[in-house]
Amino acid sequence: MTGFSFHIHATDGRARTGEIRLARGTIRTPAFMPVGTAATVKAMKPGDVRAAGADIILGNTYHLMLRPGAERMARLGGLHRFMNWERPILTDSGGYQVMSLGALVKMREEGVSFQSHVDGSKHFVSPERSIEIQRLLDSDIVMAFDECTPHPASHERAAQSMRLSMRWARRSRDAFLKDPAPALFGIQQGSLYPDLRRESAERLTEIGFEGYAIGGLAVGEGQDAMFEVLDYAPGLLPADRPRYLMGVGKPSDIIGAVLRGVDMFDCVLPTRSGRTAQAFTLDGTLNLRNARHAEDMNPLDADCSCPVCGHYSRAYLHHLFKAGEILGAMLLTEHNIWHYQLLMAGLRAAIADGTAESFARARLDRMAGAG
Numbered sequence: 001m002t003g004f005s006f007h008i009h010a011t012d013g014r015a016r017t018g019e020i021r022l023a024r025g026t027i028r029t030p031a032f033m034p035v036g037t038a039a040t041v042k043a044m045k046p047g048d049v050r051a052a053g054a055d056i057i058l059g060n061t062y063h064l065m066l067r068p069g070a071e072r073m074a075r076l077g078g079l080h081r082f083m084n085w086e087r088p089i090l091t092d093s094g095g096y097q098v099m100s101l102g103a104l105v106k107m108r109e110e111g112v113s114f115q116s117h118v119d120g121s122k123h124f125v126s127p128e129r130s131i132e133i134q135r136l137l138d139s140d141i142v143m144a145f146d147e148c149t150p151h152p153a154s155h156e157r158a159a160q161s162m163r164l165s166m167r168w169a170r171r172s173r174d175a176f177l178k179d180p181a182p183a184l185f186g187i188q189q190g191s192l193y194p195d196l197r198r199e200s201a202e203r204l205t206e207i208g209f210e211g212y213a214i215g216g217l218a219v220g221e222g223q224d225a226m227f228e229v230l231d232y233a234p235g236l237l238p239a240d241r242p243r244y245l246m247g248v249g250k251p252s253d254i255i256g257a258v259l260r261g262v263d264m265f266d267c268v269l270p271t272r273s274g275r276t277a278q279a280f281t282l283d284g285t286l287n288l289r290n291a292r293h294a295e296d297m298n299p300l301d302a303d304c305s306c307p308v309c310g311h312y313s314r315a316y317l318h319h320l321f322k323a324g325e326i327l328g329a330m331l332l333t334e335h336n337i338w339h340y341q342l343l344m345a346g347l348r349a350a351i352a353d354g355t356a357e358s359f360a361r362a363r364l365d366r367m368a369g370a371g
Contacts, residue, residue, distance in 0.1 A: 004182040004210050006242050010352045014234070014261040017351040020211075020242055022140050022182050024080070025087040027055040029242065030258045030347050032340045033090060033266040038063045039083040042271045043326075043333040046085045052306070052334065053341030055087060056140075058266045061133050062094035065125075066118050070136040078138030090141035090266075091134045092246070093172075093187075094125060096148040107147070109164070127171035135179050143213065144172035146187045151219045158191035165189045165215075166203040173207050183210035185244060188237065191216055192229055201236035211242040214262070218247045227256050234261035251280065251343055252367065255360045258347050270340050274333025277321045281339070284367050286314070288332065293318040306338035 008018040020027040034041045034049055037060045041049050049057065059079055064070065076082050079089055095112075106113040111126030125133075130145040146165035149158050169186050176184045186209040190196030204212060214233050217226045226248075234243050244264035245257050254265055270280065277288040281301035286293070299309040300317070308331045320328030343363075350359035 006211070006240065008240075010354075012351045012354050012356040013259065015259050015347070015351045015356045016261060016263060017348045018263070020088075022088045024140055025055060027088060027264075028344075028348060029263040030254075030344055030351075031055060031264050032254065032344045033058045033264065034337055034340075035060075035266055035268045035271060036083065036085070036089075037268070038067065039079060041333075041337070043274060043330045044271075044337065046083060048334055049085075049337060050087065052338045053345060054337065057085060057087075057089055059089050059091045059137060059139065060094070060097065061091050061130060061137070061143075062097035064091075064137060065094065065123070065133050066116050066121075070133040074136040074138070078136075080138060088140040089137075090185075091137055091139040091143065093130045093134070093143040093145040095130070095146045096247075109167075111145075127168040128175040131172055131175040131184075135181060139181055141183045141185060141211070142176060142181050144169045144184060144186045144209070146189060146215060148219065149189050149191050149216045151191065151216075151221050153191045155193055155196070158189075158193055158196055162189040162191075162196050162200050166200060169204060170207055173209070185209055185211040185213050185242075187213040187215040187246070188233065189216045190233075192221060192225055194232060197229065197233050198236055201233075205238060209241070211244060211264075212237040213244040213246050215246050217245065218249050218253070218267075223253060223256070226253070227260070230257055230260040230262065251340070252364060254340075254343065255347070255363060258351075259356060259360055270336035271333050274336045275329040277328070277332065279317075279332055279339075280336050282363070282366055283369075288314065288317045288321050288328070290318075300335055301339070304335070304339065305342070306335050308332070308335040308338070 003023045005021045008016050010017050018029050034054050034057050036057045104115045111124055113124045115122055127145040134142040145168050147161050149161040186204040188200045190200045237243055242263045245262045247267060248265050249267050279286040279300045282303050293314040296314040298314055301309055317328060350356045
């Protein structure tokens with residue numbers, strides 16, 4: 001399977017709207033990718049994820065290599081067939097999840113040794129093995145293997161980490177070219193240091209990738225610090241390739257990042273919040289466990305076009321969570337995924353119309369006013 005292209009249709013300031021075209025479908029950008037960690041977007045069926053407006057989902061290499069296993073997945077026909085999702089899938093490299101294991105990890109130039117959080121079994125992942133796993137999963141967009149630099153990090157520590165990731169990026173590219181999928185994305189690192197971000201971007205551009213991710217953010221630095229990096233980091237990357245901000249985020253994070261030139265996002269927040277009774281609305285977040293919703297027959301969001309807002313009340317959703325019913329998590333997750341996809345559709349339309357700044361300000365002001 002071959003074929004990857006990126007087309008920018010309109011710009012408004014630094015914000016861009018366009019399309020990533022792949023054999024399995026077109027991704028409208030800016031795009032939000034629901035996270036399907038273990039071959040499922042939690043509490044949702046694939047058809048409902050698509051109906052919400054998602055063009056692509058994210059799968060997690062670390063979790064899928066442990067269960068059910070990459071080789072088994074290949075024997076079963078690949079991740080798309082396995083989970084009944086026919087459209088594009090991006091797989092992360094597993095680096096972030098491996099590094100988050102802390103004391104269970106031993107890192108060296110060759111790669112990373114670690115113990116499974118599932119059963120304690122021992123594993124080794126190198127850039128080459130990460131690419132192999134992602135190809136066995138039959139991913140459409142493959143991510144280079146990297147170390148997600150911890151926060152906070154000294155300049156020396158961040159430089160050491162970034163340069164290791166750049167050496168791994170070269171090895172990832174070399175391994176990818178032996179059995180190429182449509183696209184391999186490199187990952188910019190460098191923590192909060194402009195000189196390191198620039199060096200990382202230069203190294204990645206020299207290697208050459210179909211797209212570029214901005215890594216090492218949303219790891220505890222706070223929104224202000226993240227935006228300070230995004231004021232310059234996207235502009236260091238090739239303008240004719242997609243830019244993907246990994247692991248972000250809240251609606252306000254996404255709006256700010258789109259205005260700074262980012263094209264792609266992923267985050268567990270809408271699904272995780274759906275399982276913990278938190279709903280995203282145009283007026284901010286709601287906790288459906290709160291007693292004030294017990295007799296409220298209004299929808300979650302009167303301005304939302306999702307099926308949940310069209311058919312269910314806050315009172316019913318409150319009841320489901322208080323009663324511990326699974327349907328509560330399912331309905332609230334569906335609403336949250338719709339909320340995120342409607343936000344992305346609104347951003348795309350505003351960029352095309354040249355009204356991105358005013359759209360963003362109106363959304364942010366409404367959320368702030370409700371808070």
